[in-house]
Amino acid sequence: MCKxxxxxxxxxSILKVSSLSKSFMNLxxxxxxxxxxxxxxxxxFLGPNGAGKTTTLRILLDIIKADSGRIEWNLNGESNxxxxxxHIGYLPEERGLYLDIPVIRSLVxxxxxxxxxxxxxxxxAMQWLERLxxxxxxxxxxxxxxxxxxxxIQFIASILHKPAFAILDEPFSGLDPLNQEKFIEYIKEINKxxxxxxxxxxxxxxxxxxxxxxxLINRGxxxxxxxxxxxxxxxxxxxxxxxxxxxxxxxSIFNTLSGLESVNQxxxxxxxxxxxxxxxxxxxxAELSGFEGISNITSHKPDLHEIFLxxxxxxxx
Amino acid sequence: MNYFKQVITVTRWEFMRFFKxxxxxxxxxxxxxxxxxxxxGGRYAFSESGEKPRLTVFRNLDSxxxxxxxxxxxxxxxxxxxxxxxxSEIGKSKEGILLVKDSTTFTIHAYKYTRVQKKLRSILDxxxxxxxxxxxxxxxxxxxxxxxxxxxxESFIYTDNSKSRVILAYAFAALMIMAVFLSFAYQFTxxxxxxxxxxxxxxxxAISPQVWMDGKIFGITLTGLSSMFTYSMLGIIGGILFFQFxxxxxxxxxxxxxLPSILVYLPFxxxxxxxxxxLLAAIAxxxxxxxxxxxxxxxxxxxxxxxxxxLVVRDPDxxxxxxxxxxxxxSATSMPMRWAITEVAAWQIAGSFLILVATFYLLRKLAxxxxxxxxxxxxxxxxxxxxxxxxxxx
Numbered sequence: 001m002c003k004x005x006x007x008x009x010x011x012x013s014i015l016k017v018s019s020l021s022k023s024f025m026n027l028x029x030x031x032x033x034x035x036x037x038x039x040x041x042x043x044x045f046l047g048p049n050g051a052g053k054t055t056t057l058r059i060l061l062d063i064i065k066a067d068s069g070r071i072e073w074n075l076n077g078e079s080n081x082x083x084x085x086x087h088i089g090y091l092p093e094e095r096g097l098y099l100d101i102p103v104i105r106s107l108v109x110x111x112x113x114x115x116x117x118x119x120x121x122x123x124x125a126m127q128w129l130e131r132l133x134x135x136x137x138x139x140x141x142x143x144x145x146x147x148x149x150x151x152x153i154q155f156i157a158s159i160l161h162k163p164a165f166a167i168l169d170e171p172f173s174g175l176d177p178l179n180q181e182k183f184i185e186y187i188k189e190i191n192k193x194x195x196x197x198x199x200x201x202x203x204x205x206x207x208x209x210x211x212x213x214x215x216l217i218n219r220g221x222x223x224x225x226x227x228x229x230x231x232x233x234x235x236x237x238x239x240x241x242x243x244x245x246x247x248x249x250x251x252s253i254f255n256t257l258s259g260l261e262s263v264n265q266x267x268x269x270x271x272x273x274x275x276x277x278x279x280x281x282x283x284x285x286a287e288l289s290g291f292e293g294i295s296n297i298t299s300h301k302p303d304l305h306e307i308f309l310x311x312x313x314x315x316x317x
Numbered sequence: 318m319n320y321f322k323q324v325i326t327v328t329r330w331e332f333m334r335f336f337k338x339x340x341x342x343x344x345x346x347x348x349x350x351x352x353x354x355x356x357x358g359g360r361y362a363f364s365e366s367g368e369k370p371r372l373t374v375f376r377n378l379d380s381x382x383x384x385x386x387x388x389x390x391x392x393x394x395x396x397x398x399x400x401x402x403x404x405s406e407i408g409k410s411k412e413g414i415l416l417v418k419d420s421t422t423f424t425i426h427a428y429k430y431t432r433v434q435k436k437l438r439s440i441l442d443x444x445x446x447x448x449x450x451x452x453x454x455x456x457x458x459x460x461x462x463x464x465x466x467x468x469x470x471e472s473f474i475y476t477d478n479s480k481s482r483v484i485l486a487y488a489f490a491a492l493m494i495m496a497v498f499l500s501f502a503y504q505f506t507x508x509x510x511x512x513x514x515x516x517x518x519x520x521x522x523a524i525s526p527q528v529w530m531d532g533k534i535f536g537i538t539l540t541g542l543s544s545m546f547t548y549s550m551l552g553i554i555g556g557i558l559f560f561q562f563x564x565x566x567x568x569x570x571x572x573x574x575x576l577p578s579i580l581v582y583l584p585f586x587x588x589x590x591x592x593x594x595x596l597l598a599a600i601a602x603x604x605x606x607x608x609x610x611x612x613x614x615x616x617x618x619x620x621x622x623x624x625x626x627x628l629v630v631r632d633p634d635x636x637x638x639x640x641x642x643x644x645x646x647x648s649a650t651s652m653p654m655r656w657a658i659t660e661v662a663a664w665q666i667a668g669s670f671l672i673l674v675a676t677f678y679l680l681r682k683l684a685x686x687x688x689x690x691x692x693x694x695x696x697x698x699x700x701x702x703x704x705x706x707x708x709x710x711x
Binding site: 058061063083085088090092094095096097098099101109110112113114157 | 323326327330334511514515516517518519520521522523524
């Protein structure tokens, strides 16, 4: 029975990465990481700058070769170590499109090289441009568009051919909050239509709205690999209290508080206190009443951003 | 999507990126306009104004010379004593010439050099020659006979049109030089531009570096060929017009268009341009900053090889010419040039062509390999040894 379940689980896996490593000169960019994605996942691949995210994505796409490890793609019913280009969409971190060529021509070309018929690509491109309020600029050269609009075009280029698997490296970069929210909806929509998403982003508040799985990488190593719910389960049970004072305070005055794990001095007058999950908050609040000059006090569970910071800091130590 | 479909897609894209009929037509229009301006401007600049220039001579000047000069100049005769006043007048009016003869020497006094003095000099030379002939007793008719060229009738065993074939050979080399220049410009712009715009990562996630490299090589080669075709047609039209002006029948152009030579040239030229595009693409792909790269000069390397083909015209049967017509970096131009002007065995042409094709096949592989390892390198340019090392690792 157990065996049958395992086989079923393996069947659903459309990307399986095992013990992947890559180094450049003396830098170990990726160090023995493993993860897998199942059909329908929105997999958040997170990590600080230089953690090894982009290197991993480039290896997955066969742009660079790994030193060791195994990659198994299973998108078109066949197991393959190389990505089937026609089934993959890629939004690179370093943006790049032909600036001196009309938007529509670039989009049709990029879809064509991934196997889409030019006529179908043109129709689909115009539909997406319409949705992103850029239809009237389809014949303009890309250089005439703002950075945010260029990002929209880049996004369209990565999903126009309706890929089974889309790698989106920093898709929210350069977008205003309104468009960031719109992108969230677009990503959810293409995911519902059958595209599995591997997402790398720094905007944790946006990531936690859409991802169902999280992989946290730091210095090339796995820090967390599991479901989004799991990361809250494992690291999100602590208590965070934000305090705002009328006059500057120092960190050391909080050392006497019971259950205190860490103090984050946000500004001269603002601190963020983290307490263990067993801490009695009533007791803490009673102790805080002895502090003078508190103008505001709020308490919450750590969000993904705070968990991310905490895990990265802990891993560095 | 199979290899060929992908290569055709990329080829079409690269061709359409650089083939701009409007710009080509504009370029040709400007070229024609400049030619017309030069032609008519030149004719105007060197035309006679209609008025005879003023020339002052002393009354004691030889009567025959005076008579000859009066045909081309408005002559004023003055006594020798007025020399300084005439020179002073020339200085004030900034025009006119004073010709003074002292025994055997002519002295020309003028405000500045003009074309009039050139004309005066030729009249004086002619006069001097006539005087010299008379002094040794030779008549003008006798001298013309002595200086007349030999009457020569040329008969060539290989072809009666040897001279026009040499012209054709030069045209082959000129067209190849143009194709190399265009390939240089387009490959350089295409690859370094894409690297700078960070397009490469997007593209190689969809197609293999080999497909992209092949598409680029074929697309830009097509652009080069289209320009070669345009300028060949212009050359033919120009030749016909030239013959019209020189009273030669327009059909004389056919003497220069030897079809078998052209048919041999076409596949050689095509493969040659493909080779140069592969090499140029490989060089361009390691350049990270086109403005400050030491490797940019390497892009001119192909020109050196194409120019060396001109040596074939000097002696198409020499050992050097035979080598150039076999060596794959020069044979694309040298073999058709050789065959245009001398006899070359069919097996030599076939052998040279096979080597050329094999070289292209290997070079495109090498170019893709270099492209693959250089594609994501930015900042410091990789050295040759680094590229070699990375190529082995990839």
